[in-house]
Amino acid sequence: MNTFRNGITRILNGLAGISFLAMVILTCWQVLTRYVLQNPSTWSEELVGYLFAWMSLLGASLVTCERGHMNIPIIVERFSAPVQKLLNCLGEVIAFLFSAVILVFGGVQITTLAMGQMTSSLGVPIGIFYIVLPLCGVLNMIYTVLNIIDILQGRTEEKEAV
Template structure:
């Protein structure tokens, strides 16, 4: 399980990092063509916007794997370790349901709907850029299952606390 988590996280870090590097390069290109060549590149601005969405969703999946999403520990700290474990598992189940319904189901619907639309500057089907939604939904579901297994075995420990231990 830990090996799967490490492989997924490494792959996502590479994809999110590559997306960030591409965004920086494309933004520099956009500035160069606009101010130096006096002929703005229309496709680079559009591609940066789509890459930003991809990087954001991939980053959210990384955070899901690390159990790093926002929480309010002051509420759960008042409970016994057993109740804290149940609340943590319940939170993971909510994240699983959200990923399944919104990201996977909704993502598949919007992706298939958008396959008939073309982007204005790139000339690519918009659905190609929306495919990240169901992809990240599936990744989030895998991570939440891994998180539930870890919580069941080890109690409520975040990935950051595990790294520090």
């Protein structure tokens, strides 16, 4: 399981890093075209916005992997070990359900709906950029299941990024 988790995490780190690097390059391009060439690039500004959304959602999946999502440990730590396990599992189940309903189910619906609309500057279907919603939903669901397995096996510490 650890090898599987580490493989997915490495891929996510790479995609998030590539997204960030592309955003930096495209933003520099925007500044160059706007202030030096006096001919602003509209397509790069639009692409940076979509890449930012991708990077944010991929980063949220990485946070889910590390069990770094929102929780209140000061309250959980006041309970006995079995209750702590139960509460930690409950938190993961809530994250799983959120990912399944909002990101996967809602993401598939909005992606399908948006495939008929084109971006203004890039001329590609907007749904292409929305694919990240169900993708990250599935990744979050995988990570929450792996987290529940870890919790039940007594490995409750937060995961370190790979």
